[in-house]
Amino acid sequence: MNEMMVQTMNFGVPMIYMWLLMILAIALYFMPTIVAGYRHHSSLFLIVVLNILFGWTMLGWLLLVVWAFFGDQYSTWSRPAEKKCPYCAEYIKSEAIKCKHCGSDLTKAPT
């Protein structure tokens, strides 16, 4: 029985390939984190946490990869309380009546 086990162990690929495969698997598992980090994703912290918690579920992992790759272009959604100044095109608070960038009076509608 013991001999059989040793034989099975030696039958496989060399140990270095096993290690490489394991590193590859770990890298693949944390791909959402790696991609999000590389892209300086605005939700990087959340992706890292969700990656650790739900990365083992195929669907969770897939959603995280998609989010990490494409999610950031919707980052403006996270600041709906901001508007664009019609005078200098800088983003300011939607409640603002005076632009902090160019000092324009925003109570008057731009012509």
Ligand SMILES: [Zn+2]
């Ligand atoms: Zn302005």
